[in-house]
Amino acid sequence: MDTALKDNRTFSIKRVARSFKYAFHGLKYAAKSEKNFQIHLTTALLVTVCASILNINKMEWLFIFVSIFGVIALELVNSALERVVDLATDEIKPLAKQAKDLAAAAVLMYALMAAIIGVVILGPKLLHMIY
Numbered sequence: 341m342d343t344a345l346k347d348n349r350t351f352s353i354k355r356v357a358r359s360f361k362y363a364f365h366g367l368k369y370a371a372k373s374e375k376n377f378q379i380h381l382t383t384a385l386l387v388t389v390c391a392s393i394l395n396i397n398k399m400e401w402l403f404i405f406v407s408i409f410g411v412i413a414l415e416l417v418n419s420a421l422e423r424v425v426d427l428a429t430d431e432i433k434p435l436a437k438q439a440k441d442l443a444a445a446a447v448l449m450y451a452l453m454a455a456i457i458g459v460v461i462l463g464p465k466l467l468h469m470i471y
């Protein structure tokens with residue numbers, strides 16, 4: 341027990357590397373099997389290409405990246421929560437429904453904000469390029 345506690349408190353490159361490895365496993369898993377995650381990744385790629393072509397400034401890039409990484413991170417948390425709920429019960433329960441729907445609502449809120457940021461930053465530049 342003491343050794344385990346000590347182990348948790350000391351900094352170890354090996355442990356940090358292991359944590360990164362597990363995080364990449366999660367990313368790989370989500371990219372392979374989570375439909376919504378794949379949609380967010382594709383959207384992020386399109387927005388990044390669009391923003392590059394439209395030559396946005398540093399501050400605009402910051403807003404775009406906060407939006408992109410925020411949506412992706414929240415989607416990953418949502419997927420994790422869905423699994424925890426499914427692990428906790430395989431019955432239809434109001435609390436399970438609330439937990440999943442609340443997590444989905446969190447993603448929706450952030451995605452809406454990201455969409456507004458995208459339209460505000462890229463919209464006028466796109467219109468200017470087209471007309």
Ligand SMILES: Nc1ncnc2c1ncn2[C@@H]1O[C@H](COP(=O)(O)OP(=O)(O)OP(=O)(O)O)[C@@H](O)[C@H]1O
Pocket residue numbers: 376422429430431432433434436437440441444
């Ligand atoms: N155990 C449960 N009890 C009650 N309602 C549930 C339960 N599991 C899921 N639901 C309801 O069914 C909906 C669909 O659940 P599901 O687990 O398929 O997630 P999802 O929103 O379709 O996400 P994804 O497509 O990423 O798996 C949930 O949003 C929730 O409202």
